Amino acid sequence: PAILAGVARSLAILQRVKPAALIGFGGYPTLPPVAAAILRGVPACVHEQNAVLGRVNRLVAPHVEAIASTFDKPKFLKARDAGKLVLTGNPVRDAxxxxxxxxxxxxxxxxxxxxxxxxxxxxxxxxxxxxxxxxxxxxxxxxxxxxxxxxxxxxxxxxxxxxxxxxxxxxxxxxxxxxxxxxxxxxxxxxxxxxxxxxxxxxxxxxxxxxxxxxxxxxxxxxxxxxxxxxxxxxxxxxxxxxxxxxxxxxxxxxxxxxxxxxxxxxxxxxxGQPNAVRELADLVEALGRGEYRALRSRARKEIAQGGNGNLEFTTGGA
Structure with a gap:
């Protein structure tokens, strides 16, 4: 009931805010807003900081457009979702x-x-x-x-x-x-x-x-x-x-x-080390919001079909 209520509140927020993209960072608090974004057709991605794909990220992986990751082959990532993986790294503090x-x-x-x-x-x-x-x-x-x-x-x-x-x-x-x-x-x-x-x-x-x-x-x-x-x-x-x-x-x-x-x-x-993780993650979210990411996904699918891993080391080349 709490998750369903969270999805309903998230839908109302999305209706009001009208975001170009949404990103979740794992854990059960992520589930309602990501589910709401999927239902409303808002481009969504999740970020996985560990070498194991978390349970909520596993659940929504088939439905989001991108999976940002610290590691190139997180455990429990299914082959069908491999083309969504974007190696951004895990953002760290300025210090x-x-x-x-x-x-x-x-x-x-x-x-x-x-x-x-x-x-x-x-x-x-x-x-x-x-x-x-x-x-x-x-x-x-x-x-x-x-x-x-x-x-x-x-x-x-x-x-x-x-x-x-x-x-x-x-x-x-x-x-x-x-x-x-x-x-x-x-x-x-x-x-x-x-x-x-x-x-x-x-x-x-x-x-x-x-x-x-x-x-x-x-x-x-x-x-x-x-x-x-x-x-x-x-x-x-x-x-x-x-x-x-x-x-x-x-x-x-x-x-x-x-x-x-x-x-x-x-x-x-x-x-x-991945010191540019903040920039890489921001670049990914911006690309999702601008609708540029699907072309990259298409290229990843072709790579998988040719025997590659389909992982995207994503960057828009921003400074």
Whole structure:
């Protein structure tokens, strides 16, 4: 009933506003306005930020004109809809774009090792449970070089600080950092979850990471996101069931003993970055509104018929 009521309200809004095009960004709040646009014949598209096509986006995919995507082959995209895919990327904040030009500072022998640890906007308890104790097991020479910036929940702060202090590891702890893009750019390695925003920001800035996907995310989208970066050589994925003190300590020691591997992963991450996603997405919506997109779709269908994938890396060439 709530969705039907939402569709009715959306129809009334479309009648009043008369938009040239409509775009939805997934999730159930997207369904009523997208359904209303389809019913009224308004050109509609959806955006998928994850490597898995969300359930609402899957539902409306056969009926929208375009599917904007962060990844070139999102899971659950059916072959019949492949020609609608437009590789726009996932829009990121201006503060992230501002750090896109910051060069990666490869760790030097005997120099600082800068590690950034976070678990999404609310923190992740597993990071407080595993990371400090793991780092405490590292050789003393490496512990002295570590400079750890870690996000932790307020209730975990005291115990995390105590472990680091006892291990002699220089640490900055906070429950929230409002300058995360700058901190990502300054670090040598990120340890975190693999939500859509996180992986997009890591790629745009170009930093290597150890990713621990949220195990209960819908459709395992965080695991799919992490796999995309890992397959590109930009990250190392550790599933939470395998994220133990011993496993993490071994991975950290190995990585910081091979700075060339970190440098290569930083370059691979940068190669995955899509800093122009805002412009690409805006170009797509404008083309839909002007009625220019259907010609491109026709070309995509021909490509599929000839054995291609039909994906459109769309741009109008705007500045």
């Amino acid at each position: 992230v774009i501002a750090q896109a030009g910051a060069a990666y500072d490869t760790p030097r022998p005997g120099g600082e090792i800068r590690l950034l640890v976070f678990g999404g906007s609310q923190g992740a308890r597993v990071m407080s449970d595993i990371v400090p104790a793991s780092l405490a097991h590292l050789p003393e020479e490496m512990r002295k070089r570590l400079r750890v910036v870690q996000q932790a929940r307020p209730e975990d702060m005291e115990r995390v600080a105590r472990v680091y202090e006892q291990a002699g590891i220089h640490t900055e702890l906070n429950s929230f950092f409002d300058d995360m893009p700058e901190r990502i750019a300054h670090c040598h390695l990120v340890v975190g979850r693999s939500g859509a925003s996180t992986v997009s920001e890591l790629a745009v800035i170009g930093r290597p990471s150890i990713l621990v996907p949220l195990p209960h995310s819908l459709d395992n989208d965080q695991k799919a996101n992490a796999e995309k970066l890992a397959d590109a050589g930009a990250a190392w994925m550790i599933e939470q069931k395998d994220f133990t003190e011993e496993v993490f300590a071994q991975r950290i020691e190995r990585l910081f003993s091979a700075p060339a591997d970190l440098e290569a992963a930083a370059a691979a991450a940068k190669a995955q």
